Amino acid sequence: MIDTLLIPLLKIVIVLNATLVAVTYMVLLERKVIAWAQSRLGPMRVGPYGILQPVADAIKLMLKEDITPVRADRWVFTAAPIISMVPALIVYAVIPFGPVVNLFGRQVSLYITDINVGLLYIVSVASVGVYGIILAGYASNSKFPLLASLRASAQLISYEVAVTLILVSVILMAGSLSMVSIVRAQESQHLWYAFVQPFAFGIFVIGSLAETNRAPFDMPEAEQELTGGFHTEYSGMRFALFFLAEYANMIVVSSVATTLFLGGWLRPFPSVAALAFLDFIPSWTWFLIKSFLFLYFFIWIRATLPRYRYDQLMRLGWKVLIPLAILNLVVTGIVKVLIS
Amino acid sequence: MGTAIAFYFISACILGFAVMVISTKDTVHSVLFLVLDFLFVAALYVLLGAQFLAAIQILVYAGGIVVLYLFVVMLVNLKRPPEAHSDPHRKTKLGFGLAAAVLAELALLAFRSSDMPVRPIVEAAAVPVTGNTEVVGWMLYTSYLIPFEIASMLLLVAMIGAIVLAKREL
Numbered sequence: 177m178i179d180t181l182l183i184p185l186l187k188i189v190i191v192l193n194a195t196l197v198a199v200t201y202m203v204l205l206e207r208k209v210i211a212w213a214q215s216r217l218g219p220m221r222v223g224p225y226g227i228l229q230p231v232a233d234a235i236k237l238m239l240k241e242d243i244t245p246v247r248a249d250r251w252v253f254t255a256a257p258i259i260s261m262v263p264a265l266i267v268y269a270v271i272p273f274g275p276v277v278n279l280f281g282r283q284v285s286l287y288i289t290d291i292n293v294g295l296l297y298i299v300s301v302a303s304v305g306v307y308g309i310i311l312a313g314y315a316s317n318s319k320f321p322l323l324a325s326l327r328a329s330a331q332l333i334s335y336e337v338a339v340t341l342i343l344v345s346v347i348l349m350a351g352s353l354s355m356v357s358i359v360r361a362q363e364s365q366h367l368w369y370a371f372v373q374p375f376a377f378g379i380f381v382i383g384s385l386a387e388t389n390r391a392p393f394d395m396p397e398a399e400q401e402l403t404g405g406f407h408t409e410y411s412g413m414r415f416a417l418f419f420l421a422e423y424a425n426m427i428v429v430s431s432v433a434t435t436l437f438l439g440g441w442l443r444p445f446p447s448v449a450a451l452a453f454l455d456f457i458p459s460w461t462w463f464l465i466k467s468f469l470f471l472y473f474f475i476w477i478r479a480t481l482p483r484y485r486y487d488q489l490m491r492l493g494w495k496v497l498i499p500l501a502i503l504n505l506v507v508t509g510i511v512k513v514l515i516s
Numbered sequence: 517m518g519t520a521i522a523f524y525f526i527s528a529c530i531l532g533f534a535v536m537v538i539s540t541k542d543t544v545h546s547v548l549f550l551v552l553d554f555l556f557v558a559a560l561y562v563l564l565g566a567q568f569l570a571a572i573q574i575l576v577y578a579g580g581i582v583v584l585y586l587f588v589v590m591l592v593n594l595k596r597p598p599e600a601h602s603d604p605h606r607k608t609k610l611g612f613g614l615a616a617a618v619l620a621e622l623a624l625l626a627f628r629s630s631d632m633p634v635r636p637i638v639e640a641a642a643v644p645v646t647g648n649t650e651v652v653g654w655m656l657y658t659s660y661l662i663p664f665e666i667a668s669m670l671l672l673v674a675m676i677g678a679i680v681l682a683k684r685e686l
Contacts, residue, residue, distance in 0.1 A: 252544070292648045296571035303579025307551065310583065314544060314590050322590070329587055333580070353649050 187288050191268050199423040200230035206475045213479035240412035245317060248409065252315035257410065257417035260308025263301045264424035270294040271431045272356045274441040274460035286441070286460055287356065294355040295347065298432060299340055302387070306332045308421065309389075309406050316409035324405035327395050327486060331386060334493040335393075339383035341501035342376045345508045346436045349373065359440035366447035370437040375504050377437045379497050381473075384429040386493065389422060391478035395486055430470035431463075438466045522563055529556045543589045547582060554578040568648045 204219065204226065211218030219226030244253055274286030291297060306329060313325020347353055349369055350361035362368055370377045386393040397405030407418045434440060441459035445451050484492070533553040540546045554577045561570035656664050 249542075249544070252548070291567060293567045293571045296568070296575065296649075300571045300575035300579055303575055303583075304551075304555075306579065306583055307548075307586075310586055310590075311548075314586075326587070326590070329583055333583060336579075 183282075183284060184288060188269075191273075191288060192265060195265065195268060195424060195427065196420070198427060199420050200234065202423045202426065202471065203233065203419070204229050205471075206478070209472070209475045210479045213476075234416075237416040238413055242412040242414060243409075245409050247317045249315040249317065252311050253409075254414075256308050256312035256315055257414045257421070258308075259311060260305060260421040261417045261424070263305035263308075264421045264428060267298050267301050267428045268431075270297055270355050271428070272359060272435060272440055273463050274458070275356075275359075277459070290354055290356040293353050295343060295353045295358070295436075298355075298428070299336075299343065302425075302428070303336060305421070305425070308418070312410065312418070313406040316406075318409050320402045321406045321408050324395075324397065324402045324408075328389065328406060331389075331393065331395055331489060331493075334490060335383045335386040335497070338379060338493060338497040338501045339387060341498065341505055342380045342383065343436070345373060345376045345501075345505050348505070348508050348512055355435050355440075359435060359442065362439045363442055363446055368437060368439040368442075373437070373504070373508070375500065376508075377433075379501055379504070380433060380437065382492075383497060384433065385474070385477065386489070388425045388429055388474075390426065390474055392481040392484050393489055394483060395489060426471060426474055427467065430467045430474070433470050434463060434466040438470075519563065523560070526556050526559050526563065530560070544586065547585050547589055550585070551578050551582050554582065566648065568652050 207229070208218040208226070219229040222228040222232045244250060269288045270291060272287040272290065276283055276285045278284075309328040309332070310325045313321040313323075313328070316322070346358065346369055349365075349372065350358040352358060352361065385391075389395070389397065397407070402408070407415055410418060439446065439462075441463045443451065443454045443457070443459075443462050530553055533549045533556065536549040537546050537553060540549060554573060558570040558573040558578070561567070561573060
């Protein structure tokens with residue numbers, strides 16, 4: 177009873193709450209880092225150094241009037257933010273934050289579940305998340321959201337191909353689709369895959385920026401051209417759901433990158449015995465540090481690079497990233513056959 | 517018991533959403549019910565222990581193909597009222613005939629398979645791998661190699677056809 181029901185339930189509650197708190201503080205971090213990059217202070221008024229700003233934002237968004245446009249498709253308009261949010265949250269079911277550890281005299285795994293098709297589960301759930309953006313644009317019955325959602329669907333479908341092809345190279349290396357096994361494979365092969373597959377890692381990073389609609393690929397919400405993109409007509413809590421989903425997706429992507437390319441919960445150089453003194457640090461801390469650095473990289477990119485033009489984005493996706501991803505896959509396969 | 521309840525619930529949802537797909541007036545709603553239908557079909561696969569198939573079902577159908585449907589449906593003008601056909605029932609007889617044929621075929625299969633023992637195509641002991649994904653891969657590249665290659669040829673032909681149609685002058 178405790179092992180089959182209570183502990184998984186507890187894990188789900190902890191992961192979901194931690195995610196939502198992390199997401200709100202991600203927003204603050206982004207505002208702060210971008211402010212520092214532009215020699216500003218960022219939010220400073222709510223709490224010391226503005227650390228209570230997320231709370232104020234949440235209260236503000238909940239109290240705002242919730243407007244549905246007159247000619248909007250009501251059901252789809254209401255469902256779209258939910259469809260965005262749910263896939264972003266259920267992906268956390270297969271992300272391994274750490275190995276099986278001993279907690280209070282009980283063997284507890286630091287992941288909710290480890291299914292045989294873990295990576296495929298993440299890809300397929302993420303592909304359903306596209307609907308949120310498309311439907312928001314369609315249901316608003318307004319021209320800018322519709323343009324944004326057409327852009328978004330083309331962009332997401334295009335980059336999904338490149339990212340999925342890259343994942344296949346990683347699966348070839350690890351010989352498994354299970355997230356835990358992929359980390360274990362990196363442990364037994366004594367290498368993080370970012371070092372073995374630098375091209376794959378690079379393409380994955382670029383693709384994940386596009387998949388999460390982040391700058392420099394934030395075409396679906398280009399303020400200057402589309403007055404806010406697919407969520408132009410949304411307000412209050414429904415807008416907040418889109419916002420939260422975007423940041424939750426960023427955390428998902430950085431967790432996946434950490435698991436696949438940066439050795440998940442493993443400490444740096446897991447095979448070097450001289451670094452064994454680092455083992456007193458709990459494994460999940462490494463996972464969180466690596467994910468955090470990846471998230472910081474996302475914000476850094478946003479503060480640095482200007483937005484791509486739409487045709488440049490498509491050209492990059494189809495003519496550069498996908499051929500490179502296929503090449504990477506073929507080379508990985510040949511090398512694997514030659515070695516074995 | 518639990519499995520049976522889940523099976524009947526999922527099947528009822530699949531049938532219900534399938535009816536909604538063809539009975540809804542709004543094309544976009546119809547496509548959305550199709551997505552729901554695909555998701556429940558994936559749930560049925562999970563119930564049968566075919567997680568790989570379930571994930572692929574969601575990835576390819578719900579996440580890929582139907583997004584393209586939606587893309588096309590959104591680009592055509594939907595606000596126009598549906599065209600009135602001269603005879604709305606002109607295809608009814610043909611439809612009933614086809615539905616009856618499919619029903620008869622299903623019934624025949626159901627009755628035949630109930631008194632025949634289920635025989636695996638390859639004995640479980642003959643497959644040297646374990647795990648859902650591994651078994652699917654093994655079967656595809658041994659017992660079903662030729663159908664697999666033919667299917668990929670078919671997709672290649674479709675792809676070339678699409679490129680030829682899209683590019684007017686080559």
